[in-house]
Amino acid sequence: MAVTTNSVHMCSHIMVAKTTPKTPSFNFYENSVSGVACNGRKLKRNVFCGVQAMVQVGLEDSESVRKLRVLEGNLELDVALERELREKGFLGLRKTKLVCTVGPTCSSLEDLERLALGGMNVARLNMCHNTREWHCDVIRNIKRLNEEKGFCVSVMIDTEGSQIHVVDHGSPSSVKVEEGSVWLFTARKFDGSRPLTVQANDEGFSEGIKVGDELVIDGGMACFEVIEKIGSDLHCRCSDSGLFLPGAKFSFWRDGRLVQRNHELPTLSEKDWADIEFGISEGIDFVAMSFVNDADSIRNLKNYISTKSSRPIRVLAKIESLESLQKLEEIVEASDGIMVARGDLGVEIPLEKIPTVQGEIVYVCRQLNKPVIVASQLLESMVEYPTPTRAEVADVSEAVRQYADALMLSAESAIGLYGHKALAVLQMASSRMESWSREENQQSFLEQRQLGVSLPDRIAEQICNSAVEIANNLAVDAIFVFTNHGHMASLLSRNRPNPPIFAFTDDESTRMALNLQWGVTPLLVDLLDDVEANIKVTISLVKSKGLVKEGDSVLVVSDVTTTISTPLAFQSIQVKTID
Ligand SMILES: Nc1ncnc2c1ncn2[C@@H]1O[C@H](COP(=O)(O)OP(=O)(O)OP(=O)(O)O)[C@@H](O)[C@H]1O
Ligand SMILES: CC(=O)C(=O)O
Ligand SMILES: [K+]
Ligand SMILES: [Mg+2]
Known part of the structure; x- marks a missing residue:
């Protein structure tokens, strides 16, 4: 163990070094603890304190230095979010993500723009309904809004799946x-x-x-x-x-x-495969797989996608059968995220079990670090009426309190006349419950349920757990994370920190996937191999947008791995005060 002090920055480092089997050089786990007493209070201006945990494999060369270049102002920030940030400040930013099902009453470019402005993070297309041409138009409209108007709305297709139901003969609605x-x-x-x-x-x-x-x-x-x-x-x-x-x-x-029956219906029908093919060609971000019954079907689809699409597409498993509940953990582990599809789930389990089952699913997803969407009938009465029932608001608030990553509108936005109002209700109810939970956590800080150290990448997990504790204790304004594939960003999100997480990535599919994660604002930037340069550049970009000001403090976490020629994996935490 080596202890060093840095008088300029008034911080001390604790370093643990060990050799790796891969290289004769060192692996460093460096931890430094700030000498500044600022527990629970805002950082004082111009104080720099750093906590770093770094893993170094191999030797540093001049590659990262060579690559260090000045970036132009190319920070891609969702316009809806930028507006929210200006209005409410960092702490007021909504953390719970919102998914809207797109249907006939919200599929025009104007309607979609309205939903995007209202906070839609992900648009869901249910392939049960309408034609492929119709879905194609919607996807292209969303991409157009993203490209031309600066939104960041991800696209999810939801497979039809195979389930026994009544054939619709176009008879009266009931x-x-x-x-x-x-x-x-x-x-x-x-x-x-x-x-x-x-x-x-x-x-x-x-x-x-x-x-x-x-x-x-x-x-x-x-x-x-x-x-x-x-x-x-x-x-x-x-x-x-x-x-x-x-x-x-x-x-x-x-x-x-x-009565559970092993009927022969496959999880993905021929039509579903064709829909997925279509989704791949249109550059979607998520496939939500209906009626998943085991982890194999998820793994198969992921394998298939990896051979067909150069761009990663995340596969979400919809929990909507008793069988999927019985194999919940293996399904969660195999998938990139979960949807609690309460509509069909309520056909297979007694309705009174739904609230506790929902709580369990959300909990398991958080333990295993997978994003989870709570879906169906959140504001069902708003399909017809411009205001929700009080019970619906309570249901939404409970899902937020359980710390679900995202909430979803179904018929409310797809066929309802008040889709934008329903979205506003989700927005308001979740913001309110989030700030209430934050205060509640503040008071019972020490009793907070600790997340177990359980994931395969224990170093990253530990770093993120500590980073969030530091961020909350120091009451920093924001957490910045530099991430190639979103791993560290999701580990930070898993801890549900008080400050918002700004995830900087140079991978477009990572950015779109992070749209579903609690409290994460994903931004596309050119990342450099040099962590310090990334910090400098992103802070100055965010500052130039007027989003941070002098005296604000940010905690910075990085999991950016450098090029193969310089196999240097940095996982670090630093706290910076903007000057
Ligand atoms: N693209 C669409 N075109 C027409 N109607 C749609 C479309 N998408 C959704 N709807 C309507 O909105 C209602 C709710 O939509 P949603 O897709 O959430 O249904 P669901 O039954 O909850 O989902 P699932 O079929 O996956 O279980 C549907 O019953 C349907 O009437
Ligand atoms: C969303 C969905 O598929 C359900 O609730 O059944
Ligand atoms: K479906
Ligand atoms: Mg369903």
């Missing part, structure tokens, strides 16, 4: 089901609507189903008892009256448990 009425459920095709008859989309829909089983529509819209089975046809008596909506989903229950 059909009433009276208690005691007897209905035929069949896979046989018929034209138009027939009274008391329901067509299922798959022949295997009644496989393994017995007389006496309960048939539940859409998680409780109506309930039936199976009274007769002839071939694959089921005769069912309505035991709890209700409604059939178009495309209703059904589930079978026996002795209070879901």
